[in-house]
Amino acid sequence: MKMKRILTALAVPLLALFLLADTGFAQRERGFDDKEIRIGQWGPQTGPAAPWGAVARGSKLVFDMVNEKGGIHGRQIRYFIRDDQYNPSQTMAGVRELVDRRGVLAFVGGVGTAPGMAVQSYLRQNEIIWVGVCSGAEAFQDNPWQWNMWPSYFDDGSLLAKFAVENKGYKKIALFYQNDDWGMDAMKGINRRLKEHNMELVAAVPVEPIERDLSSQIARLQSSGAEAIIGIVAPTQAAIALRTAVSVGFQPQWLHSYNLCDFALMNHITDGLWAREGVITSAFTDDPNADTPLMNSYREAVKKLAPEERWGIFYMAGIVVAEPLVHALEKAGPDLSTAALRDALDSIADFKGIGPRITWSKESHRPPRELQIWQCGPNGETIVVQDWIENELSME
Amino acid sequence: MPFGQLLIEGLAMGACYGLFGLAVVIIYKTSEVVNFAAGDMAMFSTFVSFHVLTVYGAPFWVSFLAALAFAALLGVFIEFFFLRPAKNPSLLGLIVITIGTQLLLAGVASWKWGAEQQAFSIPFSYQVTYEIMPGFVISQWAIAVFIIAALIMAFLYFFFKHTKLGTAMRATQQNKHAAKIMGIKTNRVFAFAWAFSSVIGVTAAVLLSARTILDPQFMMEPFLRAFAAAVLGGLMSIPGVLIGGGIMGLIENFFGYAWPTWKPITAFVVIVLVLCIRPAGLFGKHYVKKV
Numbered sequence: 282m283k284m285k286r287i288l289t290a291l292a293v294p295l296l297a298l299f300l301l302a303d304t305g306f307a308q309r310e311r312g313f314d315d316k317e318i319r320i321g322q323w324g325p326q327t328g329p330a331a332p333w334g335a336v337a338r339g340s341k342l343v344f345d346m347v348n349e350k351g352g353i354h355g356r357q358i359r360y361f362i363r364d365d366q367y368n369p370s371q372t373m374a375g376v377r378e379l380v381d382r383r384g385v386l387a388f389v390g391g392v393g394t395a396p397g398m399a400v401q402s403y404l405r406q407n408e409i410i411w412v413g414v415c416s417g418a419e420a421f422q423d424n425p426w427q428w429n430m431w432p433s434y435f436d437d438g439s440l441l442a443k444f445a446v447e448n449k450g451y452k453k454i455a456l457f458y459q460n461d462d463w464g465m466d467a468m469k470g471i472n473r474r475l476k477e478h479n480m481e482l483v484a485a486v487p488v489e490p491i492e493r494d495l496s497s498q499i500a501r502l503q504s505s506g507a508e509a510i511i512g513i514v515a516p517t518q519a520a521i522a523l524r525t526a527v528s529v530g531f532q533p534q535w536l537h538s539y540n541l542c543d544f545a546l547m548n549h550i551t552d553g554l555w556a557r558e559g560v561i562t563s564a565f566t567d568d569p570n571a572d573t574p575l576m577n578s579y580r581e582a583v584k585k586l587a588p589e590e591r592w593g594i595f596y597m598a599g600i601v602v603a604e605p606l607v608h609a610l611e612k613a614g615p616d617l618s619t620a621a622l623r624d625a626l627d628s629i630a631d632f633k634g635i636g637p638r639i640t641w642s643k644e645s646h647r648p649p650r651e652l653q654i655w656q657c658g659p660n661g662e663t664i665v666v667q668d669w670i671e672n673e674l675s676m677e
Numbered sequence: 678m679p680f681g682q683l684l685i686e687g688l689a690m691g692a693c694y695g696l697f698g699l700a701v702v703i704i705y706k707t708s709e710v711v712n713f714a715a716g717d718m719a720m721f722s723t724f725v726s727f728h729v730l731t732v733y734g735a736p737f738w739v740s741f742l743a744a745l746a747f748a749a750l751l752g753v754f755i756e757f758f759f760l761r762p763a764k765n766p767s768l769l770g771l772i773v774i775t776i777g778t779q780l781l782l783a784g785v786a787s788w789k790w791g792a793e794q795q796a797f798s799i800p801f802s803y804q805v806t807y808e809i810m811p812g813f814v815i816s817q818w819a820i821a822v823f824i825i826a827a828l829i830m831a832f833l834y835f836f837f838k839h840t841k842l843g844t845a846m847r848a849t850q851q852n853k854h855a856a857k858i859m860g861i862k863t864n865r866v867f868a869f870a871w872a873f874s875s876v877i878g879v880t881a882a883v884l885l886s887a888r889t890i891l892d893p894q895f896m897m898e899p900f901l902r903a904f905a906a907a908v909l910g911g912l913m914s915i916p917g918v919l920i921g922g923g924i925m926g927l928i929e930n931f932f933g934y935a936w937p938t939w940k941p942i943t944a945f946v947v948i949v950l951v952l953c954i955r956p957a958g959l960f961g962k963h964y965v966k967k968v
Contacts, residue, residue, distance in 0.1 A: 331792040496686035497933030526801035
């Protein structure tokens with residue numbers, strides 16, 4: 282008799298726990314109701330990587346514009362940004378909170394390889410849709426719950442080399458790269474392209490992200506006799522390299538990765554050398570000042586909805602990753618569900634916002650393989666020297 | 678190998694490291710504390726100069742003087758409020774306080790000026806270059822670095838050898854209690870040493886930022902190099918530190934040219950080797966305390 286009472290006493294809280302857990306699960310499964318759709322993103326809003334935080338705020342502009350027009354099939358988008366300071370453990374905390382407590386339907390963007398890697402398996406286990414992680418790392422490519430937007434570094438290197446050889450006719454090309462996966466992936470792309478032309482890099486000089494004195498690297502690049510240098514480095518190292526080169530009278534043509542296509546920023550931190558030396562970069566958006574109806578609508582929306590924001594490339598990146606998600610939500614129709622959104626994403630074909638043209642299918646969620654090539658004009662303006670071009674070479 | 682270029686650039690960067698190493702050495706000379714906040718104190722003061730220059734639109738020299746004044750105050754402030762209140766401090770305890778100060782300064786600077794990189798220009802441009810002989814290109818910036826480093830070193834040498842305050846600082850380092858008995862106000866000496874170190878630190882940092890870039894992390898790597906230069910030259914020797922800086926710059930540049938992948942670790946290999954072979958550094962005298 283006593284045993285029975287103990288068991289009953291235990292069963293009540295256990296049952297309650299079970300029921301509560303079940304409601305939690307049901308909420309997580311849906312991520313929306315009749316009035317709202319919940320979307321999340323993480324990104325460094327404070328700390329050393331804060332400049333990249335603009336991505337998460339750029340996506341907000343797209344959702345605010347949608348909400349202003351009445352939402353998607355009558356539902357408003359409720360958007361959550363979690364500041365992770367580019368610290369993977371904080372990314373995990375923010376993501377868990379959004380999944381478990383807020384119950385989001387999908388994540389969009391998310392800056393950086395390391396923070397993304399930290400939450401990848403968690404999001405996959407929970408079957409949360411994730412569109413456009415801001416990293417070109419290969420590790421993100423085979424997740425069935427991820428749809429990728431960020432161009433791969435292999436394609437970036439390959440297309441920069443293609444432009445240098447085919448459009449500019451350079452015979453001696455050197456590489457200045459960050460000594461990690463980013464630099465190595467791009468180097469593979471460059472070598473693959475140069476092989477097509479029976480060429481080789483005249484020098485490949487590594488740099489660590491913390492280094493500030495680049496004199497020996499520049500001396501090595503200079504003595505290689507390079508006419509053009511492809512740079513796969515962070516803004517700081519690119520700026521210091523350019524300054525150092527100028528200070529020893531070395532003026533090759535610099536071609537940098539798409540991470541450096543924010544000409545306003547680069548011109549600012551190089552005392553205007555970026556413009557004076559006419560630096561070339563690849564790019565993953567349309568010209569920020571293009572006079573197209575879509576671009577104009579965004580620029581006007583920024584003035585109205587987020588006047589404190591700078592119309593910079595990281596901000597635009599946030600728009601680029603949010604566009605296909607909004608498009609898929611519209612396609613999924615009023616009977617929204619995770620499965621419906623998934624099908625809608627899988628059937629996106631030839632979709633064009635202000636980024637590259639996207640086609641996804643059930644079999645492939647890989648990012649677009651096309652980029653533009655820009656040159657910084659004498660007054661810091663963007664000159665599109667090569668319209669969208671697709672990399673036709675594969676890694677093998 | 679572009680010998681001339683590596684030599685000039687190596688010596689110029691080395692002079693900056695050496696100059697910054699002096700900031701570390703001055704505090705070490707008086708209190709035997711290695712100041713791990715030196716880099717971020719200099720970073721913070723450089724941002725003050727940048728702020729005066731860009732926000733108030735003041736000429737460079739005004740902003741630089743403001744930074745020097747701020748640096749001196751910052752040094753005194755940190756000594757007075759962070760180090761002095763420590764109860765029965767051990768040397769290690771004081772060093773940990775400097776590490777905490779470094780984190781605090783880095784955080785405040787990121788909050789106030791943001792993490793985005795800034796360009797900081799000084800009147801000595803790295804863009805104006807002279808070819809003194811074939812293969813030897815020197816920029817205005819490098820000339821300024823050599824002259825300023827030489828002037829500061831000459832001044833310090835004179836200061837520590839021939840002024841009362843300099844002698845008092847050396848006395849305080851050798852024996853704090855004896856110095857006190859002889860009538861030296863050791864607390865004031867410490868405060869002065871922190872101010873002095875901070876002023877030299879910001880001078881080096883302004884020169885470095887003009888050549889590299891200004892952001893809240895920009896002194897992290899130079900601090901490590903400067904520390905290596907100071908260990909190499911001997912933490913007690915003023916000319917030793919500057920020569921150590923020069924050697925450091927040259928080793929890094931020539932090694933970095935020959936084996937770029939190994940460049941970042943050169944400084945640390947140098948520290949380890951020196952500590953193994955000559956713990957007091959190339960020019961330092963090793964004091965043995967008698968029990």
